[in-house]
Amino acid sequence: MNTIRVIGLGAGDLDQLPFGVYKSLKQATELYVRTADHPVLSELAQEGISWTSFDEVYEKHDAFEPVYQEIADTLIALSAQQPVMYAVPGHPLVAEQTVQHLVAAEKEGRCRLSIEGGQSFLDAIFGALRIDPIEGFQLLDGTALHSDDVNMAQHVLIAQVYDSFSASEVKLALMEKYPEDYPVTIVTAAGSAGELLKSVPLYELDRSTEVNNLTTIYVPPVEAQLDRIKEWQTFRAIIATLRGPDGCPWDREQTHESLRPYLLEEAHELLQAIDEQDDEAIAEELGDVLLQVFLHAQIGQDNGYFQLEDVLASISSKMIRRHPHVFGDVKVGGADEVVANWESIKAQEKPATASLLDGQQRFSSALETSYNYQKKAAEAGFTWPDADGAWNKFQEEWQEFQQEAAKGTKERQLDEFGDLLFTLVNIARFYGLSPEQAMIQANSKFRKRFGHVEKRVTEGTGKFSDYTLEQLDQYWNEAKALARKED
Incomplete structure (x- = not known):
């Protein structure tokens, strides 16, 4: 097994290339490069140095990931026959996916690597933008950017923005969080003689200037926290402020118990918005429900019992455990089998109870409690074989209520009316309807x-x-x- 020697070409031109790397390139008998589109290679060509590039691999695929995988596989195959020198832009271990594939192959024993530096484009970027990375920065991949990845409080650098299409994808992802006119800077060939910085509003990112493989997009931090209203951290900080010493007197006084009616109210308003198919109202009401969740989590943190991370860990682990057909190797035949698996796993997780009805009471709704009780009893076999039995029971309870309504006491009338409602809930269950x-x-x-x-x-x-x-x-x-x- 021969060594694949990986060399970084740096972020700029030949003047910035370390002398040792320059000598290695001059002595190379067989040099492979990921792309020929780099200023160092242009200058080396004038000195008679040749290479084989993988640019044609890009034309074979519609996405970048298979390109990088094919390049790595080709280099591994070549190294079985001879030593290989492979040159990449910047530093081999900074935003270079082909090298990451090679590193993974080395861990599996499929190749042997030697990695030599070249100036990282980050050094040149920090100098060009005059920013200090200790303030906090993110380096993100423009070919796989999601808005969830972006921390608006930090300096955001987005590499691998090769063309107008990738710039457009980056723009759309950023506009999910930032205002459309937020200023961003397009940095091209940082650190070289042709270095170019151009600041544009975000909406012009994909049509302002030509981008290439030496382009990095810089998004400055949003300084004011209250301007970062699309981030979870901001909402959490707002709730903590409201509950803090200098916050709102009403919010500071709330407890889990005092907030119960508000959670019920917000849930019902959300259901109404869903029934009305009003998307704008649904978004607003979901926010009101989320407010209740964050308030309860903050109260838990203030009391020292739990915090939001515990809530997230609890529900995330539950979703993973109860979806083994998604996160494991369990096979299911349809939705009914998913529900059966869910109930089986749930039963294993829950401790044994003294009664089948334990845990089924809903203090917020007598209708839901009645429905849950009857559903659990039915699962144990305590039910009629079909809806006819429920209808007959309804007729019996209806007659008893009529008798008490005519001459009975208020207490007896209330009791019989409750029995009547109970049978109606049972009828709803037979027809698969929610009485609530x-x-x-x-x-x-x-x-x-x-x-x-x-x-x-x-x-x-x-x-x-x-x-x-x-x-x-x-x-x-x-x-x-x-x-x-x-x-």
Whole structure:
């Protein structure tokens, strides 16, 4: 196994190339380069030095990853026959994916490497932009950039922006966080005689200047935290400030218990927005629900019991454990099998309880509690074989309630009415319906139709007392007819 000798060509021109690297290139009998598009190679060509480039490999693939893998595989195959010298732009271990593939192959025993430096383009970039990396910086790959990768509080350097297409992809990713007119700097050939810096608004990034393999995009940090409102850290800091010594008196007073009604309210408002298919309202209501989550997490941190990271770790590990067909090697045949696996894994995780109904109570909703109780009992076999049994039970409870309604005490009437509601919930279960959602929809329907009645009264005398029940009922039927037309 012969050695693959990897050499860095540096970030600039021949004058910046270390003398030792220059001598090695001059003495090379067989030199391979990732790309011939580099100022050092242009100058070496004038001195009669030749090489074989892998530029043609780029034409064979639609993405960069297979290009880098093929180059590495080719070099490994060549090294089985002879020693290989391979030259790359910059430093071999900075933003050079082909070398990372070679390093991985070396760990697997498939090749042997010797890596020699060349000036990293980072040194030249820091000098050109006059920035100190100790302030915090990110080096990101422009061919695989996601907005989640970007920390707006740091100096952001985006390498591997080769052409207008990759510049456009980088622009779109950045605009998910930054304003469209945020200033960015296009740095080309940093440290060389042809060094060029051009600052443009973000939206012009892909049409302002020609970019090439010596181009790096610089995004300066957003200094004010309240201007970084699309980052999780900012929202967390806002909540911590509100709960802090100089924050809001109301927020400081809240506890897990005091916030319960607000969480319920926000959840119901989100469900309403979903029912209305209002995307803007859904986004807003999701934010209100998220506020409750962050408040509870901050209270946990303030009390010293848990913090947001514990919440994230808990739900992330749960999703991984309960999706072995995604994160493991389990095979499933469909959604029903996924649910069965979920319940099986959940049962293994939960400690044994004294009753099947333990943990099924929902303090926020008696309807949901009733539904959960009956569902658990049914899973154990305590149910009718079909909906006919539930309907018969409903008729029985209906008659008992009518009897008590006619002559019974309030306590007995309440008891029998509860039994009646309980059977209705069971009927809903047989038909796969959520009684809670049904009640939400019924309330929403009533509100809309009664709103129409109010509108008609307002258009008339403005007083409900001036109308008979028959007239009001006519307005109600108008509302029903309008709703059917909309449907």
